[in-house]
Amino acid sequence: MKIGFWKHSFVSGVALFGVAAGALVGASGVAVAAPPVSTVTATEVAPQSVENLGLTVRQAKAVQHRHREFGYDPGAIDGYLGTSSWKAIQQAFRDQGVYTGPIDGIVGPETIKALQRSSKSHWGYTGAIDGIAGEGTRAAWARYADYCVDLYGY
Template identity: 40%
Template structure:
């Protein structure tokens, strides 16, 4: 009998980090909001938070939540801080 887990923690953790801790469906919702309501996202709705999603998020954070960093697709400390401000101010968004 094989007792190995179906998926290792190492295989799941990167997706959670890259996806900002969002499920695929939650990430799709964010991508749709960034595209349909604010016009910042132009890539396909796939549910994976990659550089184009992060860049759209950075543009939106610049416009609305005081992010002054680069729009480079890298969710660095400044972008994470702006994202946290938004999440804390709008927990049910």
Template identity: 50%
Template sequence: MRSNILARTLISATAVVGIAAGSLAGAATSFAASETVAKPVVSAEAVTPAAVNNLGLSAAQAKNVQRWLKTYWGYTGSIDGQLGTNSWKAFQRCLKANWGYTGSIDGVPGTNTIKALQRLLKHSWGYTGAIDGIAGAGTKAAFKRFANAV
């Protein structure tokens, strides 16, 4: 009987050690998995220096604007139908010279650029909205009329 109790104790102790070892192994694996360093995903937008903003123009209409900018406002980029930084810098030179743009020539069509564009569009291209710096439907429609005519 004594050997029977000793055998059960030995089996129980072995089972406890096995369970503990398995738990530690599982814990080590889970800790190892949590140590994986997540790498941030880089999007094309994060790499691109400036986005294209055609303000609703088609590529053909934007090409018309780029040709006009090349002829009159020092645009030196390609005629690709994408109003990017260089297109907007040239447009800002026009807006600064004639339409009350007071910001920097940075190629970003922000609120001040849109306000000056709205003044130009109100003068000759049928824009009837507020000079608010928001390129809404009325601004975009007038900009399309401008792009089709230049």
């Protein structure tokens, strides 16, 4: 019962304070402005997602290195395929003629289809061009990454 009393007293005190503050503002004619609302957009605060599609850090570093060597900017060679790395990969796919989507760094169905198209002619992918990063797609991607590891010694 004492808890109910204190809870009721606290809530009443907070309400009384709010009413008193409002009365003081009204009496003095001075209003207190709320702090400005930030205009940061969702894209500015969204964390950079990483999607290695089953590659190890070592394999992903080699893929990043390979793309940098060919003039694409994957960002840091850190073994984590984030937005910058995928933008570089998408641009390489576009230059190969297997990707027509936006260069946005998002690993969506169109990016996966481009990976599948490229892997069919070079890395032994035999599955459908369906935009799903299944076992066959990931295995072909790993074969490419292993090739890159062999080239650069990662």
